[in-house]
Amino acid sequence: MLQEERFIEIVKLVENRKSVTVQELMEIFNASESTIRRDLNALHQMGKLIKVHGGAVADSGYLSLDMDVAEKSNINKEEKIAIAKYSASLIKNEDFVFMDAGTTTEFMIDFITAKQAVFVTNAISHGRKLARNGFTVFVTGGELKGITEAVVGEDTVRTLKRYNFTKGFFGTNGIHLERGYTTPDIREALVKSQAMKRCRECYVLADESKFNQVSPVTFGGFEDAIIITRNLKNNEYKKYKNVKEVN
């Protein structure tokens, strides 16, 4: 049997059954464990399925990738909380705030004391949390991405155009002097970019690991926001006046 055929059959199987184990595939194709593993790696790389421990699940499933997010939220947790705490203190009662998706911005919510502030967010989980804490909160309309539970797309951008925020808090995957703020997803970048344009003051929340990183899509220039960070070892960035280091 051709490798290509097997690829196609595996994808079909995963889509129909939602999940499949390496053992099952070995029997079905009379192939060795190595071969099946290689296939799954390749298909995972291509984005045709999501490889998990023991086998693979369909890409429509939301959990597997979310695990990375969960893991991620534990990395530099102390840093993020300190950053979030300071950021939350910037929000005053009269503010109209855009809150971006992301783990660091999520940490902010519990520290916000200005109960009269009004929020707009494109992150479902943030919206729920804000609403639960008694804030007035609007969510942007648009397509709900299963994996990150953020709202993206044309609709979202359109909705944002009608708002004028006093402050905006953003997450980022990379900070770079020339490339600015970057993120891996183009649709999320469009939303971030539009939101930044609508804010009087933009704040980018980032731990040390984000500096000098570049992701595929830029959503803002380095000068466009104040960076709130902590324990910055990279002296290169310390000198810029829009870099705020907190304790």
Place this chain on the structure above:
Amino acid sequence: MLQEERFIEIVKLVENRKSVTVQELMEIFNASESTIRRDLNALHQMGKLIKVHGGAVADSGYLSLDMDVAEKSNINKEEKIAIAKYSASLIKNEDFVFMDAGTTTEFMIDFITAKQAVFVTNAISHGRKLARNGFTVFVTGGELKGITEAVVGEDTVRTLKRYNFTKGFFGTNGIHLERGYTTPDIREALVKSQAMKRCRECYVLADESKFNQVSPVTFGGFEDAIIITRNLKNNEYKKYKNVKEVN
């Protein structure tokens, strides 16, 4: 069984039943206590559910804040599920569907077989559930009401004006020949009303208790939708051709 599968199933169980015990999960999955505990810890960490002593509850804001809603979802549960099941069968692959907030419409989601259908909803919980089940789903923008987790307001209505649905599924608090379909909240009524206007076919899902009830605000006339119900004792309504009784 893959760990991943178990994760997904547990989340579904928790969302459907609103709460679940460790013991129940052990029996359902034939897994040890340790495994179930580990799963619940992981899912709690991911924010997919709330771990409590003895098991877990849904992370839907429902339970903790508004016991009434939780109770409400258990009243006439059998009826509602039967109604939901039939309603779900009406959705075809080529449909562009509006799905209203409410417990009955929520039950529909697990029964929808047309995986190509596209959904718009103003209920956050519905959106998450649809996305998790692999559907393409858009949420309307607007103010997030903490308790019901529905999105309402001027923004929502504005967003809806740009859509043309093939089918819409609605909940209601009252059905009355002259007063039509009614709900207690004026802002929700505005959303429902606009959504109904944008649908080629409207379906109102209602158990027997809703007939001859009138709530403060009307969002549609009796003739504007097909009522899907069950065990209708009230003969007065049986004769209308837009009343569909299911088994």
Place this chain on the structure above:
DNA sequence: GAATGAAAATGATTGACTATGACTGAAAGT
């Protein structure tokens, strides 16, 4: 159209890693 050699695909083996279930003493609920 057979022989040749490079590239690709496969299968077996390894040690490292992950998931699981049983057990334990501590903590929580009654």
Place this chain on the structure above:
DNA sequence: ACTTTCAGTCATAGTCAATCATTTTCATTC
């Protein structure tokens, strides 16, 4: 006080990526 539930530890079985040897594929050459 008593029972249930909990988090942590351990041993075991299953799964993983990496490596290497073998086979297959295929274009090139004679």
